[in-house]
């Protein structure tokens with residue numbers, strides 16, 4: 001069974017539909033935006049994550065849930081810093097902690113974190129987002145080493161700018177400036193994310209690393 005967090009919108013919703021259409025046993029999670037299918041969960045709530053892991057035997061996790069709060073660091077509210085770190089990083093720890101035991105027992109597992117190009121290139125106003133996404137690289141590396149003998153892999157996708165999800169909140173003016181900097185001069189098609197995830201799932205020798213999908217930007 002594949003678990004996709006944050007599947008009520010954007011990339012998570014796209015992936016949920018793709019895996020479902022492919023006939024996979026997939027479960028999605030939603031948070032504030034209700035979804036017809038799937039379970040409601042706040043990925044920052046330890047008890048909820050623990051209960052979810054107790055209920056479902058999950059072989060592959062695609063952890064899409066994430067947020068950003070944009071402000072220059074000297075203007076950034078500490079609560080916003082904390083919220084982004086909790087949602088993007090703490091949740092990744094909780095999900096790994098509670099879903100790993102079944103994978104270890106079953107001698108198979110795939111954990112995929114959705115990271116970003118932002119910490120690779122540096123983008124003003126994104127400090128908690130950037131810090132949390134960079135931390136996923138270290139978390140994935142550690143999980144990979146700790147679980148390699150159990151055939152459990154853990155990797156990140158470092159996504160550039162895709163034509164889906166949170167990018168829709170970027171004003172048109174900034175968006176065209178971003179696109180001008182992308183060597184391929186276009187936003188990414190989420191199909192690329194789906195293909196990379198299928199590759200990660202199939203591979204038994206790819207672990208503790210990241211795949212960059214960014215149109216050549218970094």
Ligand SMILES: NC(=O)c1ccc[n+]([C@@H]2O[C@H](COP(=O)([O-])OP(=O)(O)OC[C@H]3O[C@@H](n4cnc5c(N)ncnc54)[C@H](OP(=O)(O)O)[C@@H]3O)[C@@H](O)[C@H]2O)c1
Pocket residue numbers: 005006007008009010011012030031032033041042043044063064065066067087114115116117159160161162163164165166167
């Ligand atoms: N779109 C891009 O170009 C791009 C580029 C690089 C990386 N990413 C990463 O890709 C992932 C998906 O982003 P997206 O673009 O698809 O944005 P999105 O549409 O905003 O999706 C994020 C999802 O996360 C859920 N979520 C947020 N806080 C949560 C919580 N505490 N518990 C459970 N779920 C929670 C949201 O649900 P609610 O709204 O209901 O809270 C939402 O469905 C994110 O990790 C993002 O950082 C996206």
